[in-house]
Amino acid sequence: MIEPRLKIATCSLAGCFGCHMSLLDLDERLFELADRVELNRSPLTDIKELGECDLGLIEGGVANVENVHVLLEFRARCKILIAMGACALNGGIPAMRNQFTLRECLEESYLRGVGLVNAQIPNDPEIPLLLNQVHPVHEVVKIDYFLPGCPPSADAIWTFVNQLLSGQPIALSYTQIHYD
Amino acid sequence: MSEQPSFTLDGRRIPFRDGQTVMAAALAAGVYIPHLCFNPEFAPHGSCRVCLVKVNGRVQAACTTPAAAGQLVQSEIEELREIRRGILQMLFVEGNHVCPACEKSGACQLQAVAYYVGMLAPHYTHFYPRRSVDASHPEAVIDFNRCILCELCVRASREVDGKNIFAVRGRGINARLVVNTPSGKLGATDFSVGDKAAQVCPTGAILLKHHGYEIPIGQRLYDRKPINVVGDVAQLSESRGGRRHD
Amino acid sequence: MAESSTLAQTIREIVQRHGGMSTRLLQILREVQDHFTWLPPETLDQVAEALGVSPDKVRNVAEFYSFLYTEPRGFYDILFSDNITDRMLGSRELLHYLCERLDMEINTTRADGLVSVGTTSCTGMCDQGPAALVNGYALTRLDKPRLDRIVDLVNSRTPLTEWPREFFEVTSNIRRADILLGRHFADGAALRAVLKRGPEAILEEMVKSGLRGQGGAGFKSAAKWISCRGAPGDVKYVVCNADEGEPGTFKDRVLMQDFADLVFEGMTLCGRVIGARQGFVYLRGEYRYLLEALKATLLRRREVGLLGEAILGDPGFQFDIDIHMGAGAYVCGEESALIESLEGKHGVPRIRPPFPTTHGYLNKPTVVNNVETFAAAAKIAVEGGAWFASRGTAESKGTKLLSLSGDCERPGIYEYPFGVTVRRVLEDCGARDAQGIQMAGPAGHMISARQFDRRICFEDLATGGSFMVFDQSRDILDGIRNFTHFFVHESCGFCTPCRVGTSLMRDLVTKVHTGHGTRADLEEMRKLGRIMQVACHCGLGQTAPNPVLDSLDQFPESWERRLRSTAYEPAFDLNAALEEARRLTGRDDPGAYLSGQDLLIGAMP
Numbered sequence A: 001m002i003e004p005r006l007k008i009a010t011c012s013l014a015g016c017f018g019c020h021m022s023l024l025d026l027d028e029r030l031f032e033l034a035d036r037v038e039l040n041r042s043p044l045t046d047i048k049e050l051g052e053c054d055l056g057l058i059e060g061g062v063a064n065v066e067n068v069h070v071l072l073e074f075r076a077r078c079k080i081l082i083a084m085g086a087c088a089l090n091g092g093i094p095a096m097r098n099q100f101t102l103r104e105c106l107e108e109s110y111l112r113g114v115g116l117v118n119a120q121i122p123n124d125p126e127i128p129l130l131l132n133q134v135h136p137v138h139e140v141v142k143i144d145y146f147l148p149g150c151p152p153s154a155d156a157i158w159t160f161v162n163q164l165l166s167g168q169p170i171a172l173s174y175t176q177i178h179y180d
Numbered sequence B: 001m002s003e004q005p006s007f008t009l010d011g012r013r014i015p016f017r018d019g020q021t022v023m024a025a026a027l028a029a030g031v032y033i034p035h036l037c038f039n040p041e042f043a044p045h046g047s048c049r050v051c052l053v054k055v056n057g058r059v060q061a062a063c064t065t066p067a068a069a070g071q072l073v074q075s076e077i078e079e080l081r082e083i084r085r086g087i088l089q090m091l092f093v094e095g096n097h098v099c100p101a102c103e104k105s106g107a108c109q110l111q112a113v114a115y116y117v118g119m120l121a122p123h124y125t126h127f128y129p130r131r132s133v134d135a136s137h138p139e140a141v142i143d144f145n146r147c148i149l150c151e152l153c154v155r156a157s158r159e160v161d162g163k164n165i166f167a168v169r170g171r172g173i174n175a176r177l178v179v180n181t182p183s184g185k186l187g188a189t190d191f192s193v194g195d196k197a198a199q200v201c202p203t204g205a206i207l208l209k210h211h212g213y214e215i216p217i218g219q220r221l222y223d224r225k226p227i228n229v230v231g232d233v234a235q236l237s238e239s240r241g242g243r244r245h246d
Numbered sequence C: 001m002a003e004s005s006t007l008a009q010t011i012r013e014i015v016q017r018h019g020g021m022s023t024r025l026l027q028i029l030r031e032v033q034d035h036f037t038w039l040p041p042e043t044l045d046q047v048a049e050a051l052g053v054s055p056d057k058v059r060n061v062a063e064f065y066s067f068l069y070t071e072p073r074g075f076y077d078i079l080f081s082d083n084i085t086d087r088m089l090g091s092r093e094l095l096h097y098l099c100e101r102l103d104m105e106i107n108t109t110r111a112d113g114l115v116s117v118g119t120t121s122c123t124g125m126c127d128q129g130p131a132a133l134v135n136g137y138a139l140t141r142l143d144k145p146r147l148d149r150i151v152d153l154v155n156s157r158t159p160l161t162e163w164p165r166e167f168f169e170v171t172s173n174i175r176r177a178d179i180l181l182g183r184h185f186a187d188g189a190a191l192r193a194v195l196k197r198g199p200e201a202i203l204e205e206m207v208k209s210g211l212r213g214q215g216g217a218g219f220k221s222a223a224k225w226i227s228c229r230g231a232p233g234d235v236k237y238v239v240c241n242a243d244e245g246e247p248g249t250f251k252d253r254v255l256m257q258d259f260a261d262l263v264f265e266g267m268t269l270c271g272r273v274i275g276a277r278q279g280f281v282y283l284r285g286e287y288r289y290l291l292e293a294l295k296a297t298l299l300r301r302r303e304v305g306l307l308g309e310a311i312l313g314d315p316g317f318q319f320d321i322d323i324h325m326g327a328g329a330y331v332c333g334e335e336s337a338l339i340e341s342l343e344g345k346h347g348v349p350r351i352r353p354p355f356p357t358t359h360g361y362l363n364k365p366t367v368v369n370n371v372e373t374f375a376a377a378a379k380i381a382v383e384g385g386a387w388f389a390s391r392g393t394a395e396s397k398g399t400k401l402l403s404l405s406g407d408c409e410r411p412g413i414y415e416y417p418f419g420v421t422v423r424r425v426l427e428d429c430g431a432r433d434a435q436g437i438q439m440a441g442p443a444g445h446m447i448s449a450r451q452f453d454r455r456i457c458f459e460d461l462a463t464g465g466s467f468m469v470f471d472q473s474r475d476i477l478d479g480i481r482n483f484t485h486f487f488v489h490e491s492c493g494f495c496t497p498c499r500v501g502t503s504l505m506r507d508l509v510t511k512v513h514t515g516h517g518t519r520a521d522l523e524e525m526r527k528l529g530r531i532m533q534v535a536c537h538c539g540l541g542q543t544a545p546n547p548v549l550d551s552l553d554q555f556p557e558s559w560e561r562r563l564r565s566t567a568y569e570p571a572f573d574l575n576a577a578l579e580e581a582r583r584l585t586g587r588d589d590p591g592a593y594l595s596g597q598d599l600l601i602g603a604m605p
C-alpha cells in the first residue's frame, strides 16, 4: 500500500539535542520510519526553509527571541505540534536559571567569570536576545501532544509516532513514561 | 459472630474496623488509592487532595472520610483521574521540579503518583518561584523548590522525633516550609538522619547527603512497576529502595 | 524602640492582662502590635516566653493574619478597602491621590517610617464607601477634601484620638425593617422566657420557627442546638460568628452596633439551652471601632443581672461572654477555622467530621451561629416559633437582612421576609438600571437581568446577605477580576487546589480582561473552576470559582468582547519578557523586539 508520506519537521530550542539523539536511537527502525515519513526542516537535514508539515517535534524550551520565532513558525506550518522532552514540557535544566534574574545570570557569566578580558555583556545584534525567563513551549503556542522524558526513550518515541501515524489513541506503556 | 462491616470500592467489598477511614481500610485490603500527604503512620491531614474519591456520589478525600457500612465508593473513574491529574499538575507548576536533576527521581512519590494518574505534562503556567536550597546540615539537604507542603516532615518531627524542627508558615500561595530556628537553617537544629522526619518526605525536598544516583536508571523503585504495585517509598525497606538508615 | 528590659516588661504586662492564656495569643499579638506598630522578632520571642509556648507557634500566628505585621510598618497604617463597591465609588483614584499627596508609593511605608498605605479586603462599609482603615479603625465616605485633611493630620503627627470624629462615623442606614429590626425588644425577655418555660419548650419553639442559619449555609438552628445539648460533656461553648468577611455584607456590623443586646441575649439563651457557661463573639478586625461599646454593653448586662453569675437571680444560670478580635482573615469566618483562631492559632479549617457541635472550641461541644441567627433566636424565645414562621416561604421561614450596595440610590440594610424577588429589592433600593447582581458575595452567585424574578430564599437564591448591584455602565469583568484577587489573598494555603488554583484563576481572568485571552482560556477557566468546586478542603476554595463560572454562563458577551480572534495566545507578554535583556545590553535594534506581526504567525494553529 502506497500512501503519501507524512511530512515531519523537528527543531531544538533551548535543549541539549538529547531528544534528537534519542530519535537517532531508533536505529534500524529509522529505515522503517523513512518509508512512511519525509523529513522536512530538522537538525538532521539540510533544509533551511520550513515547509508545510503534518507533524512538528519540538525539543527544548523557549529561552530567547530566536526560539520564539522558530516555535511560532513551527506552529504556523505544522498541523500537529508535539512537545518532546522535559525542557519543552517544563523548561527543564535551562529553566533552572529562572531562579535568578537575567542580570544575575549575565553578570555571573560575562562580568565575573574566570579569565575574562574586557568583560562586558554581549550586545551584538546577531546574538538572539534572551527572555527574562525560560518557558515551556505550551506557554507560547498551542501544543497538541506531550512526550515526557529527559530524553524520551527511543521506544517511547517509536510507540508514540506509530500510534499517531496509524490514528490510534496515544497510550504509552508504564515504562515509557518518565520525567527524567 | 457478626460479620465485619464493609463498603464497596469500585465494585470490591472492603471490610473496615470502627474508626477507620476509607483510605486506611482500602490500603489494608490491598487496594490502592493515590495519596501524597497521607502516611499510615500519621493522623490524616487532608491537604494534598490527591486521594479524592466519590462517596455515594460526592467527591471527598478518602484519607479523611470515615468508612461507613454500605458506602458506595468510586475511585478509578475518568472523572476523578482528571481531577487528580489537575491537582498533580498544580503541584508541579507551583514548585520547581527538574526531575532530570533530582536525586529522588525514580524513587519519588510525587513523580510516581503523577505517572499513576497519567500526567504527561504540567499543563498549567509555571510559577517558577524563587526558593532556596539549604545545605547547612552535615548530613542532609533541603531543597525547598521540591516541597509540596504535605507537612509529613512537620508531623514526624513534632509527633515522633519530639523535635519540632519544621513548620509551614505564611498564608495562601505564600505558604512555605520553614526550619524552626532564628537563622532558618537546618544546620542549626539537632536534626539527625535517624529522625523520622528524615524518612517521610514523598519528594526530593529532604535528601540525605553522601548518597545519590546509587541505583542505575531502569532499576529504581518506580522504574518498572507503578506505585500501586510497589507501595510508598517511605513505607519501604532500604533493600527495596526506600528509606535509608545510617 | 524601647530598651529590651522595658520591652519585656510591656509584653509581660499585656500577657498578664490576658491571664497568660495561650488561647488569647491572637489578642495578645494585636495589643503588642498596637504598642510597637509592628511585631519585631524579639517581641514574638518575648510573647512565646511569657506564654510558655514555642516561638514557632507565635510566628505561625503572626505570619498568618494580614493585620499582623512582621515587617516594619508606618506609625499611621492606612488600608483602603478594595471591594468592587469601593472601586465603583472611586477608591482607586483616591488611593493614588493620597499616595501622591503623601509622596509615596502604594503598598509601601514612607521612608520616614511615619505612614504606610495599602489595600485590604472589603471592610464592610460598602454603603458608605469609599472606606479605609487607619490603624484598624474604620474611615468612611472618603473623598479628596477628606484625604487632604488626613495628609495634614499624618504629616503633623496628630494622634488618631484628635482626628475629626466625623471621619470615623459609621451610620446604620436601615432602610427597611421587619420583625427583627422593627419591633421593640425588652432586654432580658428571652432569658425570662427560658427560665419560665425551660430549655425544652424553647427548643420546641425554635423547631416550630424553622429558623435556619443566617450566615449563608442555612443549617437548621434548632437541630444544631439540640445536637450540642445532647453531646456528652459538661463544658460547652457558644460562639457568635461576627467575622462578616464576605465582601458586600455589613448587616452583622449594624446588628452589633445597634442591636448588641439582642445578639448577646440570643447567645445567653443558647448557653442556657445547651448548657454552656461561656460564650465568645468573634468580631472581625475591621470592626475594631465597635469594641469599646460592646464591652460596655456586656458590662451593663452584667450589672443588671443579664450576664455573669446568677442571671436573673437564678444561681443555676451562669453565662458570660468574651470578645475575640480577628485580624484580617476571611477564612476565619468558616466555623472550624474560626474556632482554631479562637484557640489562638492560625485559621486553617479543620477536617470535618467531627463537627463543632460535638468537637468545637477546645474540642468541647460548641454551637457556632451567625450574629443574625442569635438575634432571631432571642426574638423567637419571646414571640414564639409560630410567629416567626408566619413569614417567609415553606423552606425558609422568617426574614433576612440584606446588605445593599453598588449601583443603587439607597444603599443600606433591608429586612425582607424570605421569598422576596430580586426585582422587588431592586425597586426598593432605587437600582433602575441593573445589569447584574452579585448575590451572597463573591462566594455566592452572579445573576443577570433574566433572573430578576427569582426569589431570595433557600429554595431558590440562598444568601448570607450580600447584594451588590452592577448597572449597565459597569464592566462585569472588573468585578470578577476583583473577586479573583480577593480569593488569592484570602486562601489559607492549606490545600492544593485552592492554594494554587486561586492564583491560576486570577491569572487566566487577568489575561482575558486585559485583552490577551482566547476562547481556549475560557474553556481552561471552566475546567479549573470545576476542579476547585469539588476538590477543595473548605467552602472558601469550593466557592472561589463561582463568580467566574457564573459570569461565563450569565454574561458571555462580557467575556467574548475581550477575546482575541486567534485560537491561542501566550501565557505571558513575550515582548515585555525581552525588556530586561534590552536594558542590560542597551540594544534597540529591530531584533530586540517581538512585534505583534511576529506573534500573529504562531497564534493560528
Ligand SMILES: Cc1cc2nc3c(=O)[nH]c(=O)nc-3n(C[C@H](O)[C@H](O)[C@H](O)COP(=O)(O)O)c2cc1C
Residues within 6 Å of the ligand: C212, C213, C214, C215, C216, C217, C218, C219, C241, C242, C243, C244, C245, C246, C330, C331, C332, C333, C334, C335, C336, C368, C369, C370, C371, C373, C538, C539, C540
Ligand atoms: C470561607 C467561609 C467564610 C465564612 N464566613 C462567615 C461569616 O463571616 N459569618 C458567618 O456567620 N458565617 C460564615 N461562614 C459560615 C460558617 O462556616 C458557619 O456555617 C456559620 O457561622 C454558622 O452559623 P449559622 O448556622 O447561624 O449561619 C463562612 C463559611 C466559609 C466557608
Ligand code: SF4
Residues within 6 Å of the ligand: A179, B096, B097, B098, B099, B100, B102, B103, B104, B105, B106, B108, B109, B110, B111, B146, B203, B204, B205
Ligand atoms: S521531587 Fe520528584 S517530582 Fe520533584 S524534581 Fe524531584 S523527582 Fe521530580
Ligand code: SF4
Residues within 6 Å of the ligand: B146, B147, B148, B149, B150, B151, B152, B153, B154, B177, B200, B201, B202, B203, B205, B206
Ligand atoms: S519537605 Fe517533604 S515532607 Fe516536608 S512538607 Fe515538604 S514535601 Fe512534605
Ligand code: SF4
Residues within 6 Å of the ligand: C331, C348, C349, C490, C491, C492, C493, C494, C495, C496, C498, C499, C536, C537, C538, C539, C540, C541, C542
Ligand atoms: S479551600 Fe483549602 S486552601 Fe482554601 S481556604 Fe479552604 S482549606 Fe484553605
Ligand code: FES
Residues within 6 Å of the ligand: B034, B035, B036, B037, B038, B045, B046, B047, B048, B049, B050, B051, B052, B061, B062, B063, B064
Ligand atoms: S492523601 Fe488525602 S488529602 Fe492528601
